[in-house]
Amino acid sequence: MSALLVRAVGGPVLVQDAGRPGHAAIGVGSAGAADRASYTLGGRLVGNEPGAAALEVVLGGLEVEADGHVTVCVTGAPAPLEVDGRPEPSGAVLTLRPGQRLRLGTPASGLRSYLSVRGGLELPALLGSRARDTLAGLGPEPVRVGAVLPVGTRAPGEVLVDAVPPSRYDAVPVVRVVRGPRDDWAADPDTLVTRTWRVGGASDRVGLRLEGDPLGVVPGKGELPSEGALRGAVQLPPDGRPVVFGPDHPVTGGYPVIAVVVDADTDRLAQLRPGEELRFRWV
Known part of the structure; x- marks a missing residue:
């Protein structure tokens, strides 16, 4: 082998x-x-x-x-x-x-x-x-x-091409999101898509921690019981700075999910470096 x-x-x-x-x-x-x-x-x-x-x-x-x-x-x-x-x-x-x-x-x-x-x-x-x-x-x-x-020995498929063009990435990607089940926990959910966000240095495979002007959180909502989580969920912590779950996210989460990234767009998030910017767009 x-x-x-x-x-x-x-x-x-x-x-x-x-x-x-x-x-x-x-x-x-x-x-x-x-x-x-x-x-x-x-x-x-x-x-x-x-x-x-x-x-x-x-x-x-x-x-x-x-x-x-x-x-x-x-x-x-x-x-x-x-x-x-x-x-x-x-x-x-x-x-x-x-x-x-x-x-x-x-x-x-x-x-x-x-x-x-x-x-x-x-x-x-x-x-x-x-x-x-x-x-x-x-x-x-x-x-x-x-x-x-x-290296394994099982590869039944043929090698059909010699190469593919290298990947190219837009400078400030616009990521598609749908409204989450707890969007009413944000004072104005639309501010998520009207602002430009920056990838924080603490981001990893668990999630992207976004930096920028914080979103307003509706007061008096109390404590949300933990709910099932999935890749692409946009959580709103008490500090108002969103976290977007990645592939190693926990299976449950206690912060409200105000939006969810369209699954196909989560691959683009995986290529963002700390300090780079992104925007969101409702679909």
């Missing part, structure tokens, strides 16, 4: 797949790739079955060495790539020979890149998934220097 040997890491590197949905009743969230479209594209490019495990890399810095012949592709945030010091395009399907090293630089835009490997990463599964849940501490540990990542 081939493997990838981890020689360097920069930002966080996590093993992710399509997640483990269906376990909220026992307190386990779905987790999985934060940018599902980029993760899925990478798996298709290398001919993997749906759900194969890949690496989610934050702001580049990862260097891996091939132990055997390994076919890989990097999607998502367009990190500059080098194979043994030779530049390669992001989005290209590459076959590494034994001993060759692939290095991901810092992407010019976006936050998370996905390193997909033909055959997937063959790590122990928990509840049917190899995804790392950072909130619950489930799944494979974050990838460290010296780690050996076995």
Whole structure:
């Protein structure tokens, strides 16, 4: 069996797949790739079955060495790539020979890149998934220097294209939202869509913590019992600064959900860096 040997890491590197949905009743969230479209594209490019495990890399810095012949592709945030010091395009399907090293630089835009490997990463599964849940501490540990990542042998699909164009991201994305079940807890819910918000430095896979002029909270509402939560829920804490749940969100939450991001747009949120801006639009 081939493997990838981890020689360097920069930002966080996590093993992710399509997640483990269906376990909220026992307190386990779905987790999985934060940018599902980029993760899925990478798996298709290398001919993997749906759900194969890949690496989610934050702001580049990862260097891996091939132990055997390994076919890989990097999607998502367009990190500059080098194979043994030779530049390669992001989005290209590459076959590494034994001993060759692939290095991901810092992407010019976006936050998370996905390193997909033909055959997937063959790590122990928990509840049917190899995804790392950072909130619950489930799944494979974050990838460290010296780690050996076995590569699976099951990849029945063909490699049909050599490369895809790199991802491009608009400077201030406009994210679609629908009204949430507790929008009456905001003094004026429409202020959510009339303001420009900034991604706070404490944002992570659990949620984006937004900064800006706080929303007004209706006084005298009392305490809201915990309710079921989902990815894309926009919570309104007492300080009036919204939090948008990400893939590692808790399965319940006690703050009112005033809006919910359209599911397809949550992938774009996964590529926002702290300090970048975004806006919302009702649909």
